[in-house]
Amino acid sequence: MATVLELIAAQVVSRNTFSSVTLARARDAITDTVGCMLAGAVDAAPQAVASAFAGDIGAEGASSLVTGGRASPPLAALVNATAAHCLDFDDNFHPARAHASAVLVPALLAVATANASISGYQLVAAYLAGLEAQASVGFGVNPSHYNRGWHGTSTVGCIGAAAGVACLMGLGADRVAQAMSLAASMAAGPKGQFGTAAKPFHAGMAARNAIEAALLSRAGLTGRLDILERHQGFLDLFGGDQAAGWADLPLDGAHVIETRGLVAKLHPCCASTHRAIDAALDLQAEHGFSLDEVIRIETKVGRSARDNLAYPDPADEMQARFSMQYCLAVALLQGRLSLSDFTPEAVSRSAVRTHMAKIAMDAYSPEEERGVERLPHKVSITLQDGRILHAERLHAKGSIACPLTDEEKRAKFTDCLRWAGIDGDDMHGVVAGLGDAASVRTAMEQVAR
Template sequence: MATQQLATWAVGLQYTDFSPPVIDAAVKSIYNWAGCAIGGYQQTAPGTALNVTGPHFGGPPTSSILALANGSTQTDAQIAAFVNGIAGHVDDYDDTHLQTIIHPSGHVASALLAVSEWKGGINGSEFITAFVAGVEAELKLGLSVWPQHYDIGWHDTSTTGSVGTAVAVSKLLGLDVPTMQQAIGIAATQVIGMQVFFGSDTKSFHVGRASASGMLAALLAQQGFTSSLVGLEGEFGWVHVVSTRENVTAEFDTLGKTYEILSNTFKPYPCGIVMHPSIEGAINVQAAALAQNLSISDITSVSATVNPETLVLTGQIDPTTGLEGKFSVYHGIAVGLLYGTVTPQQFTDAVVTNSTVVALRKLVNVTTDPNVSEVSATVTAIFKNGQNVTQNIANVIGSLANPLTVDQLKTKFLGQASLVLGNDIAEKAYEAFSNIGNMTDVSTLTQMFSGQNGTASTSASTSSSPRMRVPNTAVFTVIMAILLGTVALVG
């Protein structure tokens, strides 16, 4: 039985089971997420989510919003998981498991950090063990229904994410096998996320909701809330409802033998990963053109040859917002040519609607070729004098064959975090998260770089104070009673 199989594996998992590469991959995944969650708070979606949920649903402040990590910006664990989950995904800068296109870290890490801060006493090895358990659970689940599940329109990052988060939080709470099975079932029934919402705030909502839903599932199960012990594989369970194909038992047979986290990759560009080869090609074309004293303003046409999946996922020809631009290979090529770099600043509303960007975007023609791999592309620009500049990308940076280095990952983290925290505190945040495995109490992590540790915060972000939030609905009163009862049991 697949649900029991997953729970049994996760309950028995130990930190000593991990090879050094698995631990290294987990730590990189965690701090890459943290940088994205801090920098992503500059988008409107995370702040809106915090300001809407806080006054109406917030309970006792126990957990940090990473971008606002100081003594006055904590909220309850569920909202913290929700908001940090949104912030970590909203820039589309987070990690990617290339075989399933699942972004595995955001919902799991957001929930684990929130629970660790609320609960206290969780050390780094316990955190990493729970994190790997959750990531492996969602990726194996995703593989078991790939590609049919994705092809019919589900956003598999979030549809699998609530289950992975439930496994991770259950592991952190020390739940036994039958109780974790119940948690998996409660998470599975909260399936969320469809691709029609790509290019909008709701795409990142999927990740935030999966994080909060998975956490709630584990907490409810801990208190005896029932679901189904075969929530995944039952006749009308998750794998049969969301896909025409399932191979869940075979995938779960590889748990602990093949670690999917070793195939996790990190994005160099904050947008749909399938357009990364075209962006790198455009950046290289710009460099080669300038080296030949050619002017980008003299381009008369641009062509790109890409894998067919590129246009399926990022084929928006005329985006009008920054979020839509993240799913437009045409925009990615245009800004790569114009700026020679592609960061979150190239995916603002202002840049997407800039007349120079729009004019160049209209010169871009994209054709597909099934013989071109998903990590490859060819980009050509033709200039007024008839000269053309072509660049071929065989293995785009950030792919498994050409991964970001530790230095590049640090630069990416600091580039995101410093925009919100300032350079000095961003450095402290990097040191804290990159050394999470050595921590004796993860609940103190944000104190290592926030005002709680005597360091003045330089954050320019603003938000209403979440410490003043009081629940005002009957539904949330019930939920908070469950949470408070859990505190009494596990605190």
């Protein structure tokens, strides 16, 4: 009887045709992630990672780093994925409870830029393989795994990305399964690190580990193919008390990017804030109030979101990204959030701080959440004139239920370039065209120039 890893590997290797919707969404995700990588390159987190391994970075390495120089593919993935995730502007993927693209795209680009023969279509196909593998691994352990405190980006993301990298390397289903098995031994990352530079490092760690697992598999190293489901395996140790396992794992059918999609972020902060922000902005647009007119704001979110948002009085920009009070106050004060709202100076603004005490956050009970995959986040706003306004959101702006417009996608990419100090009017077209490039390496060299 085939193991779970063998079933997943056989599925992702055999899927070689994709719908136009699937391909378009994958290309959008890759473009969005490259924008986040470029914006994040100037942040302290990837700069520190690059500095730590400066002796292994030079002009002659196989893969390019967004922080400058070239290095081996695993090191390039480590730095670039840290950059992709450090501003928390990269997409979310609910089936894996992970920042799927922040791991996948840097890992795949590190391999593709080391081999001029890899085409854009191969990159997209490998991305889709890795995404489906992440969804399949996450199916068996989430949401219990995530609620227990594991950062799915560096656990589920690592294992799934190993499948994508192995596919890009042209490995067969047996070696793809072995790459995932080895990656399961590398999966780690506690959510207790949220609000620190270790969180984006989790994405870098997962991307590096995915490449190393695929390389080790290609070289013949093996692990147990039943490591997900066996005693003392991934489910047993990481799953939590409500993890279902993979007995009902759906395979075949439409690709998960078409049925579930990704959530492209409109706001550069923890996704746990987004539905409340969107609901509050909806109320502000409808009723025309200012934050000065607000007496009280009450929010109700999922338990995992409450745990993620651990900083009601953030001390710096990293903590501010995980503060409902800060993010919601800024959004209602300005009508939007931008990358410039997450600097030490911005976080200390008295104009924002005076309103944060008005904002409270509560969470659903375990009983309310039991057996329900997704509950809406709710907002109640009490105004000085006595009105109490209510709104709720099941899906954030940027989900397939409420997608970003083409103009919003382009504006986000431009904002990322501006934040990085890059003047690249034609760069969006180059990155958006990666999926059609004859050589990913050649196309990315144009971006680098």
